[in-house]
Amino acid sequence: MEHYNMNLTLKVWRQKNKNDQGRFETLQAKNISSEMSFLEMFDVVNEELINEGKDPIAFDHDCREGICGMCSMHINGRAHGPWDGTTTCQLHMRAFKDGDTITVEPWRAGAFPVVKDLTVDRSAFDRIIEAGGYISVNTGNAQDANCIPVDKAKADLAFAAAACIGCGACVAACKNSSAMLFVSAKVSQLALLPQGHPEKHSRALNMVAQMDKEGFGSCTNTGACEAECPKEISLTNIARLNREFIGAGFSSEK
């Protein structure tokens, strides 16, 4: 792989805090190596801003290996940028060429208010999990692990759903700002496993209710969430959530 350096123009969303109106700022990123990750390019730009006595760009990031779900940039109109199945931190600069202009925005969703610049508040996701994204088992309650055999096919599906990193790209990509892919991934994981059965009805109803309360939109089956999900969570989870939800509605005794 030949490495190269490039000069780029960045149009970055700057917003001092959630009450500020915000605006795009145009910045130059000079001498960027194709070997850098996208966030390392931001490190270089920030270092420059600090040296010039300016305020660096605030953005969320932590593990930088694509698993913590903290990074969250909308790059050239795509959540996490141009590569499929990739988080922002794993996107590398060889995806761009000298002279490119790159537009970087925070997740855009009413339920994810901007904290500062590219950082948003995703605590709504925590509250959705609080509404039922768990199995009610206290520490010490458990029986021997192998007392609960699980059909391998179902276990694999549950694992695929559980791979969700809670980054919010699905919401950012959705024209309705729906959180259905996120909610359905958790509901599916637990509904597919026998351990999750006792609470499956209340879980689906409560998590969806909380999702609505947080101001996320409805699902119109566009599929943008699946296309942009860095962990490639399948749309079939939403179908499963709908089955669980409707089933719960019929069987609920409340």
Add this chain to the structure above:
Amino acid sequence: MLDSKIPKGPLNSKWEDYKGHCKLVNPANKRSLEIIVVGTGLAGASAAASLGELGYKVKAFCFQDSPRRAHSIAAQGGINAAKNYQNDGDSVFRLFYDTVKGGDYRAREANVHRLAEVSGNIIDQCVAQGVPFAREYGGLLSNRSFGGTQVQRTFYAAGQTGQQLLLGAYSALERQVALGNVKMYNRHEMLDIVKIDGKARGIIARNLINGELERHFGHAVLICSGGYGNVFFLSTNAMGSNVTAAWKATRNGAYFANPCFTQIHPTCIPVSGDHQSKLTLMSESLRNDGRIWVPKKQNDTRKASDIPEEERDYYLERRYPAFGNLVPRDVASRAAKERCDAGYGVGSSKQAVYLDFAAAIERYGNIEVGKRQMNNVSKEEIIKLGKEVVAEKYGNLFDMYAKITGENPYETPMRIYPAVHYTMGGLWVDYELGTTVPGLYSLGEANFSDHGANRLGASALMQGLADGYFVIPYTVGNYLADEIRTKAIPTDHPAFVEAEKKVRDTINKFFAIKGTKSVDFFHKKLGKIMWDKCGMARNEQGLKEAIQEIKALRAEFWSNVRVPGEANEFNPELEKAGRVADFLELGELMCLDALNRRESCGGHFREESQTEDGEAKRDDENFSYVAAWEYKGEGQYELHKEPLVFEECKPTQRSYK
């Protein structure tokens, strides 16, 4: 005098005995007892959830935007447990023994035995929570083997075991939040401990969104803030991983144990340039099939494919014929460094060695040809079949490598280099996980207790969850039973006022410096000193130099750092400044500890203490102790020794020749 509070009696009944005799707190009293948990990784989340379930009033803090982000999430390989589901001879004793031996006989036997005892309960608990572990076709749990053991005791969820375990603990935690038993403080960073009458009684935390300093009371404080590998700037840790909470505990009287014990993982993607912000691990399992080599000629600039077989040096196979490419982590790391330092490194930085799958691809290809009873097969066809087999085994790792480096590891050998990965040292704790400050506890990677001088693969997840789910609920109760008459102390108490003022003064100091260099500038400099002189190999002269260099760097930091922005806003640069200030103190202590320990053991290699053929040499006569350091003012520490007594495991020298 350090009291490790190890219960009397035979090793295998100590924990049973402890549980049978420790004090209990009745449910009504639990409701008025408050516990602060700092950090929400495996240790913190599992502790907060379990203590909330018991009815304590819990407050949990994390600096990330959600507890689900903690760096436990990045663990790949698996979690050990002595279930013996495979009927291959595993037992609690064997897990205990492997862990003590793997730690090069620098861990406390009683703690490690307890860890092995509760390991099975962890798997039960996680499965009950819905953690999707890998399973066999019969529906039962699958196991694999891992380094340093002869049995299959590792439970896993593809290469995302840490993620699945953390999300399990996170969901248990969020359930307690919903029930009102735990109050969660996201985007909050603990910046000091509050002590009243010698006991830990609360913390000062900064709300990272608006910069406000908050005072929080607790009858007990649990530090579950992870390891300090980021002192090296470049490590496999998350960018935010830091020592601040543990270091504030140290400055408030908690001893810091074995700080020089750091684990360097041999197979990471190498540094590509000065812009590098972190390093990424490639699972150890790759060494099962990959062959490690460098050119026989120094400064060889040819492409790997242009270097003929006879001009390649498979140095691990040459030096360690018995174990070859499968020597333990510390040995493999040092051997790679030795070759690169001697001028045989590859890639543009010359700080890398090749991990080559060509031989494995051909071997697997031939096996496929045999299995399928094919005739007259071309070389290309064999290679193609071999690549398919390798892709099945390691596909996700190869993809990750390709994404980061832009190179295709099926065609050209991977370039790898060792990187800092885990820290075995941490806050000194007794058997109850209590630090030397009453009421202040430490769990998980933040404490020093279970891994000695070297941690075995798949044991970090086990320890974090053991501490949080199964140990602390008993041991903290034993302390709190005597606190039921202590009313919640109002946070206008002078100790809170003073602690908050100290934190505010430090923050103001950062802004007042108005220097010319960014925080990262200092962090990178510190990292380079640590890596060069307190990294994979250490010697007296280098360590002495490092101590002086760190002192000078610290002085420069406090006179020339530039922290932009303001205190009362979301300000990641200010957060970093506080963390690097603490790393600048810890780094010095690590060098001091490494200087004091004139032996080689586990991850700590002192060049003065090696065998004739360059292998690590332990000195049990003089160094069979835990080095616990007491903070006595900036740059001043007093050493306290906890002798290690081995009743069950007889220390032996390791050999892989």
